[in-house]
Amino acid sequence: MHFSYDxxxxxxHTVFTKMGCPDSQAATAAKALLSADVxxxxxxxxxxxTGYVRLWxxxxxxxxxxxxxxxxxxxxxxxxxxxxxxxxxAPFAMQVAIEKAKTVGTGWVSxxxxxxxxxxxxxxxxxxxxxMIGMAMTNASALxxxxxxxxxxxxxxxxxxxxxxxxxPPFVADFATTTAANGKLELLQRKNxxxxxxxxxxxxxxxxxDANILKKQGALLPLGSDREHGSHKGxxxxxxxxxxxxxxxxxxxxxxxxxxxxxxxxxxxMPGKGLGHFFGAMRVDAFRPADExxxxxxxxxxxxxxATPAEGHDKVLIPGDPEREMESIRMTEGIPLVDSVVKxxxxxxxxxxxxx
Amino acid sequence: MHFSYDxxxxxxHTVFTKMGCPDSQAATAAKALLSADVxxxxxxxxxxxTGYVRLWxxxxxxxxxxxxxxxxxxxxxxxxxxxxxxxxxAPFAMQVAIEKAKTVGTGWVSxxxxxxxxxxxxxxxxxxxxxMIGMAMTNASALxxxxxxxxxxxxxxxxxxxxxxxxxPPFVADFATTTAANGKLELLQRKNxxxxxxxxxxxxxxxxxDANILKKQGALLPLGSDREHGSHKGxxxxxxxxxxxxxxxxxxxxxxxxxxxxxxxxxxxMPGKGLGHFFGAMRVDAFRPADExxxxxxxxxxxxxxATPAEGHDKVLIPGDPEREMESIRMTEGIPLVDSVVKxxxxxxxxxxxxx
Numbered sequence: 001m002h003f004s005y006d007x008x009x010x011x012x013h014t015v016f017t018k019m020g021c022p023d024s025q026a027a028t029a030a031k032a033l034l035s036a037d038v039x040x041x042x043x044x045x046x047x048x049x050t051g052y053v054r055l056w057x058x059x060x061x062x063x064x065x066x067x068x069x070x071x072x073x074x075x076x077x078x079x080x081x082x083x084x085x086x087x088x089x090a091p092f093a094m095q096v097a098i099e100k101a102k103t104v105g106t107g108w109v110s111x112x113x114x115x116x117x118x119x120x121x122x123x124x125x126x127x128x129x130x131x132m133i134g135m136a137m138t139n140a141s142a143l144x145x146x147x148x149x150x151x152x153x154x155x156x157x158x159x160x161x162x163x164x165x166x167x168x169p170p171f172v173a174d175f176a177t178t179t180a181a182n183g184k185l186e187l188l189q190r191k192n193x194x195x196x197x198x199x200x201x202x203x204x205x206x207x208x209x210d211a212n213i214l215k216k217q218g219a220l221l222p223l224g225s226d227r228e229h230g231s232h233k234g235x236x237x238x239x240x241x242x243x244x245x246x247x248x249x250x251x252x253x254x255x256x257x258x259x260x261x262x263x264x265x266x267x268x269x270m271p272g273k274g275l276g277h278f279f280g281a282m283r284v285d286a287f288r289p290a291d292e293x294x295x296x297x298x299x300x301x302x303x304x305x306x307a308t309p310a311e312g313h314d315k316v317l318i319p320g321d322p323e324r325e326m327e328s329i330r331m332t333e334g335i336p337l338v339d340s341v342v343k344x345x346x347x348x349x350x351x352x353x354x355x356x
Numbered sequence: 357m358h359f360s361y362d363x364x365x366x367x368x369h370t371v372f373t374k375m376g377c378p379d380s381q382a383a384t385a386a387k388a389l390l391s392a393d394v395x396x397x398x399x400x401x402x403x404x405x406t407g408y409v410r411l412w413x414x415x416x417x418x419x420x421x422x423x424x425x426x427x428x429x430x431x432x433x434x435x436x437x438x439x440x441x442x443x444x445x446a447p448f449a450m451q452v453a454i455e456k457a458k459t460v461g462t463g464w465v466s467x468x469x470x471x472x473x474x475x476x477x478x479x480x481x482x483x484x485x486x487x488m489i490g491m492a493m494t495n496a497s498a499l500x501x502x503x504x505x506x507x508x509x510x511x512x513x514x515x516x517x518x519x520x521x522x523x524x525p526p527f528v529a530d531f532a533t534t535t536a537a538n539g540k541l542e543l544l545q546r547k548n549x550x551x552x553x554x555x556x557x558x559x560x561x562x563x564x565x566d567a568n569i570l571k572k573q574g575a576l577l578p579l580g581s582d583r584e585h586g587s588h589k590g591x592x593x594x595x596x597x598x599x600x601x602x603x604x605x606x607x608x609x610x611x612x613x614x615x616x617x618x619x620x621x622x623x624x625x626m627p628g629k630g631l632g633h634f635f636g637a638m639r640v641d642a643f644r645p646a647d648e649x650x651x652x653x654x655x656x657x658x659x660x661x662x663a664t665p666a667e668g669h670d671k672v673l674i675p676g677d678p679e680r681e682m683e684s685i686r687m688t689e690g691i692p693l694v695d696s697v698v699k700x701x702x703x704x705x706x707x708x709x710x711x712x
């Protein structure tokens with residue numbers, strides 16, 4: 001079934017309002033959440049709305065948070081999200097980074113006591129309209145086994161980097177620091193299909209192709225898949241995201257990161273508050289004139305896009321190309337939702353007496 | 357053959373002095389170069405000294421550079437390396453980042469008109485003594501094919517991140533954004549051995565295990581190896597390093613990055629000057645009290661090191677563990693050099709009337 005963006009936006013905005021979010025925060029949250037659906041990252045969009053509502057019901061999400069800066073220097077801040085929706089806390093914190101960049105060239109904000117923030121790319125993109133490079137990352141509940149480990153210690157810990165260009169569309173990278181994101185497993189589960197080798201391991205650390213292996217004490221693998229193919233690099237990247245997001249801010253890190261499903265008990269002896277995020281904004285003209293930078297970015301993008309493609313491929317892509325193409329399709333043709341998601345959304349709607 | 361650190365240091369320092377480097381710059385360069393040998397990254401250490409000398413002979417390296425800040429804000433700077441050794445330019449630029457971090461919390465420096473800087477980790481490590489997180493990256497000559505490309509567009513573009521701890525040794529990640537670094541291929545070439553699948557592709561973009569494939573128009577693969585295993589993520593990471601290091605600073609980027617071997621002609625129509633680097637320093641106490649941060653880093657490191665290992669593995673490693681263990685061995689037992697490297701170094705020594 002297809003739904004228009006406006007229709008889903010209205011529904012989502014209303015759900016957040018009924019949860020008790022102030023109107024402007026509900027709008028911010030709906031926009032951030034739906035940016036995933038629009039860009040084709042279906043696992044992180046409206047399909048998760050039910051999960052957010054359950055976290056609120058479990059009193060793990062505060063619908064009226066007092067989000068505030070608890071420490072700062074001219075180029076840095078720590079923000080306490082007061083257990084608010086990450087979808088609301090993250091844009092607040094990214095805005096702080098942008099304001100600092102306006103003043104001293106760059107801004108860097110680490111966030112504690114927050115929740116899942118949707119897609120990292122949405123927050124990084126906020127920087128572009130200011131001629132800034134934007135960065136966003138977050139830790140998440142532990143689903144990933146470090147190299148040589150059978151224990152799950154890290155989340156899929158995504159990194160997003162958005163870089164402005166001139167005539168060309170911007171460079172937008174947004175990726176989990178694992179070989180495959182958890183959302184890819186969910187798609188395979190629905191189709192009853194196997195994963196390629198290198199995505200997951202079983203509870204003893206052996207290679208597996210079982211898309212349901214996470215439910216059997218298995219784990220996702222860091223980008224690189226195994227030691228021989230550089231999984232220690234993916235493990236290092238995921239660790240850096242965890243440390244910047246949670247150890248710098250005072251959030252809960254590593255295996256103690258709070259779980260997204262509200263039915264999973266919170267970890268014991270958590271060393272910090274909630275999830276953590278990390279944001280950066282760098283004013284391009286803190287390095288060289290913005291026009292000059294953008295001309296060179298145009299040149300960079302055109303040169304890479306015109307690189308000789310391998311047989312069977314039309315062209316070499318620039319990070320952000322697939323999501324932008326998806327956005328132009330979905331804003332005109334609507335957003336497809338699978339039946340199970342529609343059913344869940346209708347159940348959520350029923351709770352609040354709204355229809356999808 | 358084994359050589360003591362002091363012996364190799366004296367030799368290297370003297371070679372740089374004979375090239376015309378001022379004494380303090382020769383000392384800096386020797387220390388940076390040898391840090392690779394000490395940490396076990398043999399491909400980037402004294403084995404490259406001959407290459408640096410050849411670049412100087414080809415007038416691509418300026419032994420008496422006027423390294424200077426050409427643009428700055430409170431938290432950023434662009435440094436022009438005046439075609440100096442990256443081994444000298446990089447510590448200068450990292451020091452600028454550190455000074456800025458002292459004042460405004462963080463410092464970010466993009467560098468143009470520079471050359472190869474040895475291992476990225478060495479420069480990132482400079483931040484630790486100031487209770488700062490250090491970051492270093494660099495672009496390099498194009499050896500890597502983006503996902504779906506047969507053309508080589510990026511260098512192995514490494515990223516290093518050093519994070520201080522308290523009682524525990526620091527977290528130090530330092531890795532090429534490819535599945536395997538070029539140095540790994542060189543080791544296999546010497547042994548006449550094949551690479552694992554996923555490290556390289558041939559000139560048509562087909563999988564290959566030929567360790568000599570770069571000489572046959574083949575390419576290294578981005579971290580992730582192929583699209584199904586996330587090579588678009590490694591490609592994005594390498595691109596980010598290229599853009600931060602070279603497009604921000606005005607260095608030459610992508611396929612136009614200058615080659616390391618002096619016999620390879622410079623690319624035509626270079627869009628900037630020399631290679632580019634990017635450095636960052638973040639004062640830990642710009643986010644939370646340093647002692648508190650370090651206690652949590654100790655906890656992080658201890659928890660990860662005690663994660664249940666997979667069968668056949670003693671323990672889960674923390675990024676930086678292998679290099680630190682190597683350092684303690686090599687500082688006592690000496691640094692092993694293969695015969696071909698010893699021969700080359702003796703030839704270099706002969707030029708300057710010094711014996712190894």
